[in-house]
Amino acid sequence: MAGSGSTTTDGSDASPSKEKKSKAAKVPSTSRRRNRPGPRQRLLGSATHLFTTEGIRVIGIDRILRDADVAKASLYSLFGSKDNLVVSYLEELDKDWRERWEKMCDDRPKPEDRILAFFDMCIADQPGENYRGSHFQNAASEYPRPDTDSEHRIRAAALEHRRWCRDTMADLLTEKFGYASRTLADQLMVFLDGGIAGAKMNRTVTPLETARELAKQLLYTAPMMYSI
Missing domain, CATH: 1.10.357 (Tetracycline Repressor; domain 2)
Incomplete structure (x- = not known):
């Protein structure tokens, strides 16, 4: 009776190897998300870069949000304005x-x-x-x-x-x-x-x-x- 996974030439099951590769591929992405600064740090980082290089009044909220990859609701909940x-x-x-x-x-x-x-x-x-x-x-x-x-x-x-x-x-x-x-x-x-x-x-x-x-x-x- 055939199993759920394929076999190699020596009869061993190849599915575990594929599973390991799949899990390994997900690790870097998970690690990046875990090590990513929080919304407050990202907003301050983007604001610092934009305000110091281009000025304050010329930079709108939407520009900061795009650069920081943060939702508008987060900006208002963290800073208010x-x-x-x-x-x-x-x-x-x-x-x-x-x-x-x-x-x-x-x-x-x-x-x-x-x-x-x-x-x-x-x-x-x-x-x-x-x-x-x-x-x-x-x-x-x-x-x-x-x-x-x-x-x-x-x-x-x-x-x-x-x-x-x-x-x-x-x-x-x-x-x-x-x-x-x-x-x-x-x-x-x-x-x-x-x-x-x-x-x-x-x-x-x-x-x-x-x-x-x-x-x-x-x-x-x-x-x-x-x-x-």
Whole structure:
């Protein structure tokens, strides 16, 4: 009586071998699905790519959904709106920036060297980012006169990064000189802002390198009783 599967020339059943091949073929697909980031991570990843390369206002929700391969219902359940996604995008950028700055400072015990790390990070980042400037400055410039609460929160998220940079520099100046000088921290931020804007305009890190040199001179020549 014939069985349900075919046999080989030596009489052995070939069906198990086919079954194994079929199961093996399914494993990579299952593994990819299992290792795929969740909807929130995919939405943030797509938003980060699109917002940083093309801008915020020009990118619509449908474009983000297609790029992230996420349903519209997921976006609204996770973030509530595109503006909330923009806020989360800026907060994630800020978190990443702080973590990378702290890592760069691991082998920089001197406060002046940790301040210069702000400039070094921008010098390292700008060529790879196609000289797009500061993503935080770019975001704030897209909402120069916010009309809604969510637009105010977008500007606030962008400005929070700058506030952290300034306050961190002020704390490091206190560590170096023994007193807090907001004026000196403001001057360093002007150097950093100008260097970033110049690099974006000229598509070269030279303005940032000049800004770094100005910051270095200020740090090493500021009088001990600098105006507070």
